[in-house]
Structure formats: C-alpha cells, structure tokens
Amino acid sequence: MISFTPSEEQQMLIDTLHKFAESELRQQAHDCDENAEVPMSLIKTGWEIGLLPASIPEEYGGFGEGHSMITSVLALEELAWGDLGIALNMLTPALFAVPVLLEGSEEQKHEYLRRFCEEDFYPATAAFVEPLFQFDPFEMKTTATREGDTYVLNGEKAYVPLAEAADVMLVYANEGGQTQAFIVPRHTEGLSVTKRESLMGVRALPMYRLKLENVRVPAANKLGGEQGANFTRLLNYMRVATAAAAVGVARASYEYARDYAKERVQFGEPIAHRQSIAFMLAEMAIDIDGLRLMTWEAAWQLDKGQDATKAAYLAKLTADDVAMQVTDRGVQILGGYGYIREFPAERWMRNGRGIATLEGVILL
Amino acid sequence: MIDFTIPDDIQQQRKLFEMVARDVMRPIARYYDEHEHEIPWEYVNRMWPLVKMEWAQRVTRAERQLAGEKKEKKEQKSGKRKYYPNLQLVHMVEMLCWGDAGLYLCTPGPALAGFAIDAAGTPEQKVRLLKRFAEGDPKWGAMAITEPGAGSDVSAISTTAVRDGDEWVINGEKIFITNGWLALEASDGLVVVWATVDKSAGRAGIKSFIVPAGTPGAKVTKREHKLGIRASDTAALVFEDCRIPLDNILGSPEVQRREDKRGFKAAMQTFDMSRPVVAAGAMGVARAAIEFVKEKLAEQGIDIPYGVPKHKLSAVQRDVLEMEAQYKMAWLLTVRAAVMTDERQPNALQASMAKVKAGKAVTWITQKAVEILGPLGYSTEYLAEKWMRDAKINDIFEGTGQINTLIVARRILGYSSRELK
CATH class of the missing domain: 1.10.540.10 (Acyl-CoA dehydrogenase/oxidase, N-terminal domain)
Structure with a gap:
C-alpha cells in the first residue's frame, strides 16, 4: 500500500x-x-x-x-x-x-x-550517444544491417565510457527504423576508438568517440535474440536512472549551500538569516523533493511492469532543469567561493549541466 | 517499501466524485461565477447527504466516548487493512476542484471548523457542536482567524474573549472568512473564532471559541466580491459583546489557562492537515486546465509526444509538457504530505512544501493555458479564464506562497521565527 x-x-x-x-x-x-x-x-x-x-x-x-x-x-x-x-x-x-x-x-x-x-571489476560499456546536435535515440544514424548470420554495424558513437579498457560493449544502432542493441567485443575488426572526449563536467569519467566501419557480429549478438529488445523500455530505465542521478547532484549542492549559508557571517549575522538566501534554499529543497518523488514513481511503475514512458520522460525533463537550477544556485549562494575549483560547488554545477546530455550513460 | 498504489476504495470514490464534478459542477460553473453570492443548491443538495453521513459517524464515535466506551481500535483490529482518511480527502478535493473550485468551497458541512473541533474538542463538545452537521438541512461551519491587522501573523490577533461569569464575551472583527455568511446567517451552522484571552500572553493567550449561528452580537458586515472562486462565500464578521457559554472554548479545561500554549499549537497544527488539502484543490484546477488545453490542441491535430528529444518539440508542446511536469511534482508532494498525516508523522515541512509548489504551479499552469488558447483562452465562452482567476487564491489562502516558503526555510535551516524573520 x-x-x-x-x-x-x-x-x-x-x-x-x-x-x-x-x-x-x-x-x-x-x-x-x-x-x-x-x-x-x-x-x-x-x-x-x-x-x-x-x-x-x-x-x-x-x-x-x-x-x-x-x-x-x-x-x-x-x-x-x-x-x-x-x-x-x-x-x-x-x-x-x-x-x-x-x-x-x-x-x-x-x-x-x-x-x-566476479571479484574483479569487469569492464563492459555501452555506445549510445551520437555526435550530432539533433541526436535522437529513436532515429540513430548508426546502422545495423543483417547479412546472413551476421549484423554489419556502421556509424559513429560518442560519450562511450571506458571504451578503451572495455572488454565488451553494447552498441545501439538503427535496424530498419528501429533502435536495437548489439553485443560487440571491444576488439572486433572495424571498431576503433578515435579520441577521448573532453567535457565540461564528469571529467573523472573517461569517455570516448568510436567509429564502426563494417563491424560484423553474429546475428545471435542482437540483444534479446532474434526478436530483439524493447528499446523504449530500456530508454525508460535510462531516463529514470538519469533523473535519480540528478537528485543526488542537486542534493549535494543544496546541502553544501545550506550549511555554508548558516556559517557565513556578513553584516553581523549568518547570510541564511536573510530571506533572499533562505528562500532560494527553500525552493531548492522543494524542487529536489518533488523531483525525487517523480523519479520514485517512474521507477515504481517500471518495477510493476507498467508503461512508464510518460512518467520517465517527465521525470527526466524535470531533472534537466532541477539539476541545472539547483546547482547554479549552489554556486550563487557561495558567491566567490562558488566559482573557485578548490570548493565543490562549481564542479556540481558542471556535473549538473550534464544531466540533460548524459542520457544513455547512466544506468543501474 | 516505496509504493504508489492508490487504495481501491479511494479509486472508487474518485469515480463517484468525478461524476459529481462532471455532471453537477461543470454545467453550473459559469452561472455561479456570474451570480456571485447565490447559493448553488444543485451542488449543495447533492453533497449534503454524503457530508451528513460522514459527520454522523464522527458524532457517534464521540457519543460512545462520552458514554465511557474505550476508543475504537479499528486500525489494529482489522489487521492489515490500513486507513488513509487524509489521502482520501486530497483525492476527493482534487476531483471536486477539477469540477469547480468555487463550488467545492460551498460544500456544506463544518469543513475546517469541524476538523478543529474533532481534533481538539472534548467528547462532550464534539457531540454538542457537531451533531447539527449530522442531521436536518444543509449547514456550514467556518473558521475565523484573519483580521484586518492579522493575516500571516496569527499572533497579532486582537479579537478578545473576556470571561464574565458563566460566559465568554467576544469583541472584534474578522475578515476574509470562507463560508462566514453561510455558517452564521444562511444556515444553522457555527463559526470557530480565534481570540485572545490575554494580549500580554502572546500566542499562549490565543484560544478558539465556538460561536453558533443566531448568537446575538455576531453578524456579517460584508460579503466580498472577488477575482475568482466567486461561487464561494467570503465574509467579514463583527462580534460586538457577543456572549457564548463558558464551555464553548475549544478543548479541555486546562487549555483555558492563559499560559497554556497547547491551544495555539493545536490550532496551528490543523494547518499541517489542511495545507495538503488546499494544495490538492489547486491540483484539481491545474488538471482541468491541462486536460482542456490538450483536448483543444488535439482538435487541431497537435498531440503531446512523450519521449522525443527536445529539439523535435514545438514551443507549445514544450509548454504543455512543462505544465504536466509541474502538475506531477506538486501532486506528488501533496500526496506525500497527506500520507504522512495518515501515518501520524510530523509533516509541517512537507505540508508547506506541497502548498508552496501547488500554489505556484496552478497559478502558472492556468496562466499558460489562457496564453496557449489565445483569443479563446481569454474569452468567457470557455472556462480557462475562470480557472486562471480561481487558481490564484491557492497561492494566497491557507498561508500565502511566501509565508509557506518561510516555514519551509525555517524548517530546513533549523531556525526560529526570530532568527529568520
């Protein structure tokens, strides 16, 4: 209940x-x-x-x-x-x-x-994003073409975490208008890592560009086997996961700003005594709680086997904004300290901006 | 275990109230918007039997208590079955306000006054005062807190209650009282009046008094004309040497002591319960506006897609998605606050969070709806413009958006009202 x-x-x-x-x-x-x-x-x-x-x-x-x-x-x-x-x-x-x-x-x-x-970290990854302004997960430019008992993959992928070190990866590609995923061992012929991405945030995560030139994998490597996978369902999971990450990043920034505002004394009292600061914090707290509830509801729908497309999408849209707004205010409340890399607020803002972009890179 | 399942009985009740909202409220919504101060009997008569039944149960419970029976152990006895009266309430209010927010406020019964009496009254008071809402013709109750000089600052109340023998003598002025006229003059109802027994005692001096309809010295001086929720009665009341029996002070005899703060605290705690309910009402209006906009857009061949990348959305689609997201966020905050009340968890923070978000969301959503609908949105031919006017009250009554933001801020920072003014 x-x-x-x-x-x-x-x-x-x-x-x-x-x-x-x-x-x-x-x-x-x-x-x-x-x-x-x-x-x-x-x-x-x-x-x-x-x-x-x-x-x-x-x-x-x-x-x-x-x-x-x-x-x-x-x-x-x-x-x-x-x-x-x-x-x-x-x-x-x-x-x-x-x-x-x-x-x-x-x-x-x-x-x-x-x-x-196993005991040891097993490096596996997924190639989802493509280096296009108009990237659309439902209309991927990377293609998968069936040739007898194999699939041939062609295209370019971006934001592939740990691609260099990975043993195996899931490559998302367009098969006749439908997005499907294919299991591709890292050292398959035609698959090359072209460069490491240099990004504004999440810099601790090495992400790479990939090129796929006539990469051949057995037909049995299509995720889900012959009938394939329900990509919309997978994408819903990714969106909910991304929204959950947004809650964490936003909360980090909010809590730090809240504690700072109680300690930072100006004009003889903590700046949190002023409504201009306190109200910002209140709004941050409300948006974080609201986003968390949206995320939970979508996750619950997924666990129930319900169609969570709408809830997951709305949670993700909200997460994009909340992550950005809250981490921006986190920097703002810290003033000059917010802008200095010695303090974490600016990192959270850079990472928070990533939420809108990192769909396909976050899952658990 | 995190779970969003709505109990079956609440889902069924939603269907029942959806019928009332659609078949009774919507058809008369415009009429009562244009005929302010008329009583919407179509709606009142439909609701009164349901309201009577609800309060009859509460009165019976109080009668048993009075007769010395132990409190019912309903919750423990029935094993796994859990009760969610507040969750039920927010679902009902959301649905009725989807029908019409102004009409909903005319729902007969004691409303907030009833909850206050039921929560803080003695069994004797509950039976004596609430019985009228369990029988006879439709009646209303009202809660009189606000004064010309005391809005968000409840402690500034200057209406006085002075003891004179076996009576209290009340003097003062109350404004913006929802259902004040219905309770005091149009029916045999009652008003719960907040007054101070000792101005120098501050908050501790503020107690609640019950003034029944027909008490000499209590009168309605004005019925307001408003921006929205025009079907709802908003009155100014004056108490001039208004005498009520000694035991019309709400609560146990100890509460009557001047230094006892429990009266004030109990009164303030009713807000923790009522704020999610007001938030739920806001959400009903918001949902009405969103559904209407989507319906009109669909007629023009514009659907709202869920799942496509942002660059493929038109500005209007983006707006509607944002409206839906804001609705969802505010509604879930509301449901959480209500469930916490049902679980008897302290929820002052969450209740104010829901109220802030809901008030802001509904104001923005209905404004956006009028904007998207263009010339038709602004026209009284449709209800969109009315919903926008109705919506605004949700950012004001039961604590403005600002005072609720202040409450949230104090709670998250651990500050007193002195530290964070």
Whole structure:
C-alpha cells in the first residue's frame, strides 16, 4: 500500500552507500576531476559493494532476487551525491549488464551476467550517444544491417565510457527504423576508438568517440535474440536512472549551500538569516523533493511492469532543469567561493549541466 | 517499501466524485461565477447527504466516548487493512476542484471548523457542536482567524474573549472568512473564532471559541466580491459583546489557562492537515486546465509526444509538457504530505512544501493555458479564464506562497521565527 519510506534493506543500502560516498567519493572527487581519471583502487572498492550481483538472480551467478529500479534509484542518488563522475565510472559495467538482465535472451544472460558477479571489476560499456546536435535515440544514424548470420554495424558513437579498457560493449544502432542493441567485443575488426572526449563536467569519467566501419557480429549478438529488445523500455530505465542521478547532484549542492549559508557571517549575522538566501534554499529543497518523488514513481511503475514512458520522460525533463537550477544556485549562494575549483560547488554545477546530455550513460 | 498504489476504495470514490464534478459542477460553473453570492443548491443538495453521513459517524464515535466506551481500535483490529482518511480527502478535493473550485468551497458541512473541533474538542463538545452537521438541512461551519491587522501573523490577533461569569464575551472583527455568511446567517451552522484571552500572553493567550449561528452580537458586515472562486462565500464578521457559554472554548479545561500554549499549537497544527488539502484543490484546477488545453490542441491535430528529444518539440508542446511536469511534482508532494498525516508523522515541512509548489504551479499552469488558447483562452465562452482567476487564491489562502516558503526555510535551516524573520 502507498508509502514513501524505503524498506529496511533499502535503508541499509542507502546508509552503506552514503558512508562510502562521504568517506571515499567526496574525498577524492576534486582530484579525480582535475586528473580526469579515477584510481583503480577506488573503483575496486566500489565494485566490492556488489550492486550488480545484488540485482542479478542466482541462476546467472548473482545473489539477488532480480532487478529493482526503486533500489537502483536510491543507490544512484547516494552515489551521485558523492560524485557523479566517479559514480558513473564505477557503474559503467551496468550499462551493459542491466540491459542484458532486462532484455537479454536466456543464452545472453547465461553468457554474460556471471562476469559481473566476479571479484574483479569487469569492464563492459555501452555506445549510445551520437555526435550530432539533433541526436535522437529513436532515429540513430548508426546502422545495423543483417547479412546472413551476421549484423554489419556502421556509424559513429560518442560519450562511450571506458571504451578503451572495455572488454565488451553494447552498441545501439538503427535496424530498419528501429533502435536495437548489439553485443560487440571491444576488439572486433572495424571498431576503433578515435579520441577521448573532453567535457565540461564528469571529467573523472573517461569517455570516448568510436567509429564502426563494417563491424560484423553474429546475428545471435542482437540483444534479446532474434526478436530483439524493447528499446523504449530500456530508454525508460535510462531516463529514470538519469533523473535519480540528478537528485543526488542537486542534493549535494543544496546541502553544501545550506550549511555554508548558516556559517557565513556578513553584516553581523549568518547570510541564511536573510530571506533572499533562505528562500532560494527553500525552493531548492522543494524542487529536489518533488523531483525525487517523480523519479520514485517512474521507477515504481517500471518495477510493476507498467508503461512508464510518460512518467520517465517527465521525470527526466524535470531533472534537466532541477539539476541545472539547483546547482547554479549552489554556486550563487557561495558567491566567490562558488566559482573557485578548490570548493565543490562549481564542479556540481558542471556535473549538473550534464544531466540533460548524459542520457544513455547512466544506468543501474 | 516505496509504493504508489492508490487504495481501491479511494479509486472508487474518485469515480463517484468525478461524476459529481462532471455532471453537477461543470454545467453550473459559469452561472455561479456570474451570480456571485447565490447559493448553488444543485451542488449543495447533492453533497449534503454524503457530508451528513460522514459527520454522523464522527458524532457517534464521540457519543460512545462520552458514554465511557474505550476508543475504537479499528486500525489494529482489522489487521492489515490500513486507513488513509487524509489521502482520501486530497483525492476527493482534487476531483471536486477539477469540477469547480468555487463550488467545492460551498460544500456544506463544518469543513475546517469541524476538523478543529474533532481534533481538539472534548467528547462532550464534539457531540454538542457537531451533531447539527449530522442531521436536518444543509449547514456550514467556518473558521475565523484573519483580521484586518492579522493575516500571516496569527499572533497579532486582537479579537478578545473576556470571561464574565458563566460566559465568554467576544469583541472584534474578522475578515476574509470562507463560508462566514453561510455558517452564521444562511444556515444553522457555527463559526470557530480565534481570540485572545490575554494580549500580554502572546500566542499562549490565543484560544478558539465556538460561536453558533443566531448568537446575538455576531453578524456579517460584508460579503466580498472577488477575482475568482466567486461561487464561494467570503465574509467579514463583527462580534460586538457577543456572549457564548463558558464551555464553548475549544478543548479541555486546562487549555483555558492563559499560559497554556497547547491551544495555539493545536490550532496551528490543523494547518499541517489542511495545507495538503488546499494544495490538492489547486491540483484539481491545474488538471482541468491541462486536460482542456490538450483536448483543444488535439482538435487541431497537435498531440503531446512523450519521449522525443527536445529539439523535435514545438514551443507549445514544450509548454504543455512543462505544465504536466509541474502538475506531477506538486501532486506528488501533496500526496506525500497527506500520507504522512495518515501515518501520524510530523509533516509541517512537507505540508508547506506541497502548498508552496501547488500554489505556484496552478497559478502558472492556468496562466499558460489562457496564453496557449489565445483569443479563446481569454474569452468567457470557455472556462480557462475562470480557472486562471480561481487558481490564484491557492497561492494566497491557507498561508500565502511566501509565508509557506518561510516555514519551509525555517524548517530546513533549523531556525526560529526570530532568527529568520
């Protein structure tokens, strides 16, 4: 029955991830952003929490009861609260594992999911975005053409996380007007990494451009097998995940600004004593709570097997705006300190702007 | 466990009220907008039997309490079955305001006054005062807080209650009282009046008093003409040496002590319950406007797509999506606040959050609807312009958007009203 309280298990997970985010991600966020990389040791620590095996059923090597999007959005919020760049780095394998779990054929689940339940970080990724102003996930320019027992992929992809190091990736392509996903081993002939993206935010996450020139994969590598996958459903999951990350980034910025405003004294009293500041904070808090509820509702619909297209889309649209507005105000409330890279507010603003662009790069 | 399932009985009740909203309210909405101060009997008579039944149950409960029976242990007894009276209420109000916000406010019954009496009154008071709402002809209750000099600042109330033997003598002026005329002069209702027994005691001195219709010295001096919700009665009341029985002070005997702040606190807590309800009303108006805009656009072959990239949306489609997103956000905040009331969790913060968002959202959504509909939006041929006028009140009554933002700010910062003025 109706409730807005996470289950006990979910609350334990939130607490664990919060501690991890506070003691690890927050501590290293600045350096990871500046150095544009995340130390492997940190990624391994995150891997050990076992988020993926927890949602992979036993028969495929995990220890979970199956995927719960509600649990995922709770986890995403906490990790993104720590640092979006590092979080996405850690979660990159989910871009492959979760679609296989949700839409893969039995063979594909047996073949691949086990790899995400091992002790070592398994580098897998997905190539979703394309380097076009008018990018439309339903009308991808990358094509997949059936030739006998193989698919031939051609096109250009952008924002592919960890593409260089990946062992295998899911490539989204247009097959006769429909978006489908194809499992492509990293070192397949014709697949080349052309450059590393240089982005305004989420700099801790190495993302790459890819070129696909007559890349051939067996027909059995189409996600979901012969009948393919329900791409709209997958996209709904990605949108909800992106909205959940937005909640985390916005909350980080809001909480920091709130605490700062209570300590920063001007004209003899904390600036939070002024309505101009206090009202900004109140509006930030309201928008974050509202966005979180929209995200939860869409996630709940997904878990229920309902068509969540509208809820996921509205949550994502709202997330684009809330992430930007809240992190912008986070910078504003800190004044000059907000603009200095030694402080986290400007990083959150750069990362918050990414929410509108990073659809297809965030999933759990 | 996070769950958005709406209980079956609430879904069914929504269907019932949707019929009332569509078949009874919508057809007369324009008439009562243009005939301010007329009582909308079509609607009142339809609702009165339902209202009577609801209050009859509450009175019976109070009678049993009075007879010394223990409180019903309904919730524990029935095992898994949980009750969500506030969730039910916000769903009902949303639907009725989708029908018409002005007419909804004319719903007979004690409304806020009733909830205050039911929450803070003694069993004897509940039976004596609420019985009238469980029988006979339609009656109204009203809550009289606002004064010319006391709006958001409730502690500035200057209406006085002075004890004189077995009676309280009330003197003062109240304004902007919803259903004040209906309660005091048009029916055998009652008004809950907030007055101070000791100005020097500040908030602790403020108590609630029940003035029944027909009490000498209580009268309606003005019925307002408003921007919107014109079907709703908004009155100015004056109390001149108005005498009521001693036990018409709301609550237990201790509450009557001057230094006891519980009376004020209890009164303020009714806002935690009522703000989500007002927010829900706002959402009903917002939904009406969104549905109408979508319907008119669809007639022109313009559909609202869910899922396409932003560069493929027209400006109008983008506007409608934003309206829907704002609606969704405000509605979920409202539902959360109501469910928290039902779960008996403190929800002052969440209630004010919902109120702020809903007031702002409905004002913007209905303005946008008028804009998108162009010449037809501005015309009284359709209800869009009326909804825009009706909507604005939601950003004002039950605490303006600003005072509720201030409450949110104080709560999130942990500040007193002295630290954050």
